[in-house]
Amino acid sequence: MAINVTRSSMPPFEEYCEEIKKLWDSHWLTNMGTEHETLERQLKEFLDCPEVVLFTNGHLALENAIAAFEFPRGGEVITTPFTFASTTHAIVRNGLTPVFCDVNPFDFTIDVEKIEELITDRTVAILPVHVYGNICNVEAVKDIAERHGLRVIYDAAHAFGEKYDGESVANFGDASMFSFHATKAFNTIEGGAVCIKDAMMAETLNDMKNFGIRNPESCVFVGGNAKMNEFQAAMGICNLRHFDEEIAKRRAVFERYMENLLGTDDLSLPIPRVNVESNYSYFPVIFTGHLDRDRVFLTLRENGIVARKYFYPLTNEYECYRDYPTAGRDKTPVAAYHADRVLTLPMYADLALDDVDRICEIIKEM
Numbered sequence: 001m002a003i004n005v006t007r008s009s010m011p012p013f014e015e016y017c018e019e020i021k022k023l024w025d026s027h028w029l030t031n032m033g034t035e036h037e038t039l040e041r042q043l044k045e046f047l048d049c050p051e052v053v054l055f056t057n058g059h060l061a062l063e064n065a066i067a068a069f070e071f072p073r074g075g076e077v078i079t080t081p082f083t084f085a086s087t088t089h090a091i092v093r094n095g096l097t098p099v100f101c102d103v104n105p106f107d108f109t110i111d112v113e114k115i116e117e118l119i120t121d122r123t124v125a126i127l128p129v130h131v132y133g134n135i136c137n138v139e140a141v142k143d144i145a146e147r148h149g150l151r152v153i154y155d156a157a158h159a160f161g162e163k164y165d166g167e168s169v170a171n172f173g174d175a176s177m178f179s180f181h182a183t184k185a186f187n188t189i190e191g192g193a194v195c196i197k198d199a200m201m202a203e204t205l206n207d208m209k210n211f212g213i214r215n216p217e218s219c220v221f222v223g224g225n226a227k228m229n230e231f232q233a234a235m236g237i238c239n240l241r242h243f244d245e246e247i248a249k250r251r252a253v254f255e256r257y258m259e260n261l262l263g264t265d266d267l268s269l270p271i272p273r274v275n276v277e278s279n280y281s282y283f284p285v286i287f288t289g290h291l292d293r294d295r296v297f298l299t300l301r302e303n304g305i306v307a308r309k310y311f312y313p314l315t316n317e318y319e320c321y322r323d324y325p326t327a328g329r330d331k332t333p334v335a336a337y338h339a340d341r342v343l344t345l346p347m348y349a350d351l352a353l354d355d356v357d358r359i360c361e362i363i364k365e366m
């Protein structure tokens with residue numbers, strides 16, 4: 001049987017049917033109905049965050065979060081290229097310029113030693129990524145932002161449910177975006193949210209996702225449409241009930257990989273941190289020496305196992321950014337080195353531990 005890199009978490013079929021039955025009674029399918037309201041309330045509690053604004057997907061959550069700060073056009077946003085297309089696109093689609101900071105070689109999050117040299121009088125914000133659920137050096141980012149009067153918006157797409165020193169990851173920076181895409185640890189089929197402390201900004205974001213319409217007779221912003229519908233919210237309500245079990249299962253998979261691969265020559269494994277409650281979203285491995293990444297990728301594929309070259313290519317080497325003066329992988333050598341050597345191995349709650357053993361055997365025999 002083929003093993004994919006991930007597999008969406010789903011509640012029992014009957015449980016979802018029970019949840020959406022209400023929609024056949026109400027005929028209310030979208031526009032902030034009771035499922036939307038319930039999920040929003042549950043997520044505020046679960047994420048221990050004062051304001052949660054739901055969106056139809058994580059990308060539009062991020063795009064709108066950036067827009068809500070009303071940065072001057074042409075402003076510069078310091079970010080990393082070792083991420084999914086969405087992070088950089090969200091900056092550019094807001095008329096802002098991404099300035100690419102390198103990542104650190106330990107957990108691939110923004111290298112806080114290299115942020116300050118990129119700050120200019122046009123810099124408006126820092127947009128770091130908790131990549132693979134690795135929580136950035138949030139203290140250092142906060143310190144730099146405060147000293148330079150910058151906003152901090154986290155791409156927390158990978159970090160749902162995590163805690164750092166007991167604090168919910170939702171509460172770092174001025175805003176954090178989560179993705180609830182089918183492939184993420186917690187999903188609403190497609191979906192996302194912005195977590196924010198400022199109640200006024202949450203109201204703004206709620207208006208922005210619904211055309212800027214505050215009430216039937218008042219349109220206050222030139223907003224788009226990015227509402228989460230009731231079927232998405234219902235999926236979220238069901239999946240949230242099972243989230244803790246999901247994470248426990250993912251953790252078992254993570255540990256099995258570690259047991260199998262620890263001490264293997266020419267690969268380096270994720271480094272778990274004692275003060276982080278992880279969601280075990282990804283299992284990224286860096287291949288060096290005799291273990292050429294592309295050869296490992298192909299060998300696994302020949303065995304029906306799909307790994308992903310996350311995150312290769314870097315966003316600063318995308319064709320669409322070729323003419324940007326800030327682009328180019330040579331400006332971020334640590335990110336480039338790891339983009340050429342990384343594979344994320346299959347990781348999902350129901351991945352059989354025997355299959356983990358098999359995947360590791362194939363790699364170790366290479």
Ligand SMILES: *Cc1c(COP(=O)(O)O)cnc(C)c1O
Nearest residue numbers: 057058059084086157179180181
């Ligand atoms: C998934 C993802 C997004 C976008 O989320 P969608 O819900 O797919 O729109 C943004 N940033 C990162 C790092 C992601 O992995």
